[in-house]
Amino acid sequence: MTSKDIELIKEMLQMQTKLDEAIMKEYGLYTIDEKNLSFAILDEVGELTHELKGNWCWWKKTQPPVDGEKVLGELVDIWHFVLSWQNNFNGGEEGLLTDDEIMEKVDDNRWSIEAYGKGIVIKLADLSYSPLWKVEPLIAITEYLGFTVEQVYSAYCDKNKINYQRLKEGY
16 A cells, blocks of 8 residues: 555545536436445445355355456445545545555554454445445455555546446446
């Protein structure tokens, strides 16, 4: 985790603001409902855990191995909704902690993921209802899964284009 990573996150926050504005305009919305946003995060966490099933599904012999690209795709979907939450309910870019504080919180979250057997499960579940911190745990989850913020940024940009195309097509 570096200051450059935090700058990429800030860029994604700005991109998410524009996407949310386009979605709200298309659907005649004036606000984003926090409860529904929490459901969206929870739904995407479920899709991510489904993609990770090859790592934890001990009872199904036919479970395919984990596909890193699919995992990254689902992780990026979570990023979209967490960034939307940050923008709408936690002050956006201005609501972020300082770079040093973000790095410290990411380290703390990563440590708790690694220190406890079910740490990743707890952090994933927390994303949907944590009242204050979502970005920092998501960075730690991202790193725990073996991805960098740069990889997320690249995949986020790709998915953002798809989201605009979907919006144009009435998805």
